[in-house]
Amino acid sequence: MPRSDQSRTAILGALSIMPMTGYALREEIRDTLGHFWSESFGQIYPTLGALERDGLVERREVDGSRSGLFSITDAGIARLHELLAEDPQMPKPRNGLMLRLFFGAQLGPEACMQLVLQAREQAEQVIAQLSASRSEIAHDPNLAHAAPYILLTISAGESSARATIAWANETLAQLADLQAAQGN
Amino acid sequence: MPRSDQSRTAILGALSIMPMTGYALREEIRDTLGHFWSESFGQIYPTLGALERDGLVERREVDGSRSGLFSITDAGIARLHELLAEDPQMPKPRNGLMLRLFFGAQLGPEACMQLVLQAREQAEQVIAQLSASRSEIAHDPNLAHAAPYILLTISAGESSARATIAWANETLAQLADLQAAQGN
DNA sequence: CCACACATGTAATATGTTACATGATTTA
DNA sequence: TAAATCATGTAACATATTACATGTGTGG
Structure with missing residues (x-):
């Protein structure tokens, strides 16, 4: 077991x-x-x-x-x-935001925009937290020889969060278009 | 229940x-x-x-x-x-790749590079698959009014995969440096 | 001395996958 | 007609969270 x-x-x-x-x-x-x-x-x-x-x-x-x-x-x-x-395994994905966006036609453009805005804010917070972690890790004597590797994971998080922000901005523009089209 | x-x-x-x-x-x-x-x-x-x-x-x-x-x-x-x-909920993260990289000091730079190469390949495959999905979705009559929203999720996937590739390239360079430093 | 953080653990519950069992329908 | 695919479902197992129970040390 x-x-x-x-x-x-x-x-x-x-x-x-x-x-x-x-x-x-x-x-x-x-x-x-x-x-x-x-x-x-x-x-x-x-x-x-x-x-x-x-x-x-x-x-x-x-x-x-x-x-x-x-x-x-x-x-x-x-x-x-x-x-x-051993081979790294990822859990089966279950992204609640994407699920809701996928069925966005049921939810409507305004609600979708709220969701995307929320995602963008979260990504911004992640970037701030990671930036703080980065300097803590660099100065922690316990982590001396582990630090270079740990910083790679920090970079991955930052990179992913930046991508989320860029996507959110594009997406908000497209949702605004959909909203305008619906208004007609 | x-x-x-x-x-x-x-x-x-x-x-x-x-x-x-x-x-x-x-x-x-x-x-x-x-x-x-x-x-x-x-x-x-x-x-x-x-x-x-x-x-x-x-x-x-x-x-x-x-x-x-x-x-x-x-x-x-x-x-x-x-x-x-309802509020979208994400599952608790469990990213096997990042876990291994985090403890990369135990694993060594070569093994880490293999992992990152593998992640980059997977991201490239994802981009290819999403690109194929994109045109299928645009042409599927059943999805007519849902398509604009579905395409937003496709974009999110592409954006995330591109970020992974860029991060992987930076990371491979840094791991090569670590490897060289270890060799001294 | 009271609240809060430290510390360990269990039980109930929730969630989810895999393997199995079963059979119909379609295609080569 | 044999194999593959479609189709439905259950049981066993694996995993993980939450709430609870219990107690110690420490700072205000």
Whole structure:
């Protein structure tokens, strides 16, 4: 009953950068991998348990505290390399915005414009967040040797967001035309 | 126990364009909405059953054939409008490529370059497919009044794929630098 | 001392895919 | 007539989220 290989990959990967508690793991994944990855507590804790049973991570009880620091073992590093070498899989796409636009004839041009405006705003926020992340990552000593690779993913996010903005602008113009034509 | 509103939206939307069998529904969703949506039989048939019980679609038995043609009812159209007006939701992101690149320090520059090359090829294929779809859609009489909206989603796909290609080219150059630096 | 962040975990629920079972119809 | 495609559906499995339960440490 293998808990998702994908979750294991993300968790082992994060622990390969530095030891963490399960709680910190969620925070890091949300804040740093957030644009292209997510894990919930419901996944993280059972997966950590399974990884521990398999000897891929170790839990170190910190003095009096109830909090367990998880760190990756040598076997864990080896397994991480195997997992990373597997073919990357994308989830089946389910883009609610495109679905609505596709049936835009039912929804009408005004509502579609609202949706596109919303998408453009979100893309602008993403760009701002990524720009902030970029400098944080460049200055974080824990990430020293991982940083060049992490920055590639930041660039991917920025590139995608810029494309969304350009598309949104074109699309708004076309929707305005459709609206005008409908008005006739 | 509401079968996903999202699946209902997609199915009602497709039936709002023309009546179809469950099988044809899968084909259409895969071929036409494929770049940003997917449904499996395991979702389609139970959902059609539920929609029928709710009076949102009707099954018409065709003469001797066992195949049922599903068409949307007036109540179904009304419900579709409600569903389309709801906030679009994106699934939690799980991008296997970015996950691997993020931990690229573990994977090494050569393997990362392979991944990026693969992503660039896929994007090129997407562009070719979308370009073909574009002319099909423009010439399909069934899609006459839906076409302008559908073409907006095609443009979004093209725009995103072009951004991926541009990012891939930059990224390959940077990975080559990393590789050279590692070689020293 | 109260609220909030840290921390771990489980259970109920939702969602979705794959494989299987079954059979009709069409085409080579 | 054999193979491929059309067609419908179910069951088992896989995955993932949300809400809940529980408790500790810390700052105002």
